[in-house]
Amino acid sequence: MGKNETITVTSPLLPSLDEFIPYLQQIWDSKWITNNGQFHKQLEAALAEYLGVEFVSLFTNGTLPLITALQALGIKGEVITTPYSFVATTHALWWNGIKPVFVDIDPNTCNLNPDKIEAAITEKTTAIMPVHCYGVPCDTERIQTIADKHGLKIIYDAAHAFGVRVNGESILNAGDMATLSFHATKVFNTVEGGALVCHDAETKKQIDFLKNFGFAGETSVVAPGINSKMDEIRAAYGLLNLQQVDKAIEARKKVAEYYRAALRPVKGVRVFDDMPGVRHNYSYFPILINAEEYGMTRDELYFKMREQNVLGRRYFYPLISTFDTYKNLESSTPANLPVATRIADEVICLPMYYGLTEEDLERVVGCIVK
Ligand SMILES: *Cc1c(COP(=O)(O)O)cnc(C)c1O
DSSP states (O other): OTTOOOOOOOOOOOHHHHHHHHHHHHHHHHHSSSSSOOOHHHHHHHHHHHOOOOOOEEESSSHHHHHHHHHHTTTTTEEOOOEEEEEEHHHHHHTTTTTOOOOOOOOTTTSSSSHGGGGOOOOTTEEOBBBEEEEEOOHHHHHHHHHHTOOOEEEEEEETTTOOOOEEEGGSSSSEEEEEEEOOSSSSOSSEEEEEEESHHHHHHHHHHHTBEEETTTTEEOOOOOOOOOOOHHHHHHHHTTTTOOOOHHHHHHHHHHHHHHHHTSEHHHHHHOTTEOOOOOOOOOEEEEEHHHHOOOOHHHHHHHTTTBOEEEOSSGGGGGGGTTTTTTTGSSGOOHHHHHHHEEEEEOOOOOTTOOOEEEHHHHHOOO
């Protein structure tokens, strides 16, 4: 990228157009363009294999699998979740008539703090919906122990956690279900898209009914399902993109290492390290700005970067709990969410994608190092 060209926070990984055209030709020839076609089936199988999970259902985006997971598990009442996420996590509860109960996050992972979960459980609580924020694994063992003790289900919003493994095991196998987003901004994209991972064939069958209006056969509708089927064009695109995702994750890792080395010595800037035993995907690169030590607030730095055409993003600011729909819930008070509130005020996610050049990285770091 040239001297003053804009560096965006992300840029989509695209398959080669030359390689895509023969797939399109096949789709045109067959005239089978959606409804569980051959590329849809192939991508489900390829993802199950790549991710190390048994059952994958493709969706048309990453929000509908969240909504559908809640439907499939019959979740009602109250669900414990994190305010420090993309707003879709909480919206999925709202669309199911469920009351979100926000619990604070752990300052070292930015994920739901297991120490705070039990105090938020009431007789109406039916599930926990944590997010593997930035692809950093939640403490899945402790969350499972709490869920088992209180008879709760767990749905992980794993939109950031494509390909993340802990001691060789896919993070997507934790909990009752996990959801993925394949939006253009994510590590692996199908333009728009997503998936729901479950752990048994019967549940997958149910999910597949739900994403197709509830149809279980030509004349049989078993539930009030929705339409969230992925089409053949995006499934084929996904098959091609899957072939290069490891290369992209490797490149992202190098970017993370560059940023860490350059920014760790800067007073008032906090970077996050890899966790032992974790295969990270480097989906985001958050830094925290301690205004007092750094001598500038997060927003001052953010706008200074923008002036230099370096577009960081304040993920996740504002907290979901501050939006109009949710701000009047008892659990939305900043006093209940001190860590999330502080981190939302300190965070900037730096540009992170496959294709950033050494020169780009120097420009990003140059905005921050004084
Ligand atoms: C991107 C994202 C979603 C929603 O995915 P879409 O594919 O954009 O619908 C849900 N949760 C989190 C945490 C996300 O980052």
